[in-house]
Amino acid sequence: MGEGKDWAALQCEKIILGKEFWQKATELCKVHEPLVRVLRLVDGDEKPTMSFIYEAIDRAKLAIKRDCRYYTEYWKIIETRWSFQLHQDLHAARYFLNPQFQYGVISSNEMIREVMDGLKKVITRLEPNMDAQVKATNQLLLFRDKQETFGTPLVQRAWKQSNPVEWWIIHGSCAPELQKIAVKSQPYEDEE
Structure with a gap:
């Protein structure tokens, strides 16, 4: 060497x-x-x-x-x-409106802001009626805070075992404007 x-x-x-x-x-x-x-x-x-x-x-x-x-x-x-x-904003909306993530995961504050910004843009894009946009936005709190039917034991157990679209169709009737946005924004199992 x-x-x-x-x-x-x-x-x-x-x-x-x-x-x-x-x-x-x-x-x-x-x-x-x-x-x-x-x-x-x-x-x-x-x-x-x-x-x-x-x-x-x-x-x-x-x-x-x-x-x-x-x-x-x-x-x-x-x-x-x-x-x-x-x-993409749609990914943020899908994330927020997917009950598996809303109820099963703790997110950072930075991510919550990013998700909410994207979600509001998707609500505006998918729902042309301003009054329905406001109602859907207000109904976000019902969903997030497990209020009304979102807080029942059946609904809280179902999110663990359901496809998000099916979950919203079956359990989202207490928030009809948000239900409409959630169903439109979530992919079915064979999408993406």
Whole structure:
């Protein structure tokens, strides 16, 4: 081995045995692990709807925020890709109006704002009547807060076992304007 190769080997050894190298490697693993989970979901045999991917991305971001010191740098990269290629207002509406996510998942405040903005745009797009838009928007609280029939034990148990469209058709009658929006915005099982 020549003198140059010995020097290069020593430099590599110094880097690899250094504390900073392993801290960065650990940080990168903490970033990549949640993202790999999202990729597994997308690449699985059963193709998920965008609302499931939406929720998986949110979970990944929260895990990165929880586990990484410099999470904002990673979030910027994820957000750039998400915003310009994957995120659509309709996906946000589907996410919010899917009872599996509304009642079964805790979202970040940042995501709630993003979802609500997209949802309001979809309501405006799908419902041309301004009075019906206002009613649908007001009915969001009934759905979110499990009021009226949304809070009954049957309805709360059914969301775990039902397709979102069928759930809304059967259980959404206490919020007819929102029911109409929810049914129009949710995909059926074979869509997407």
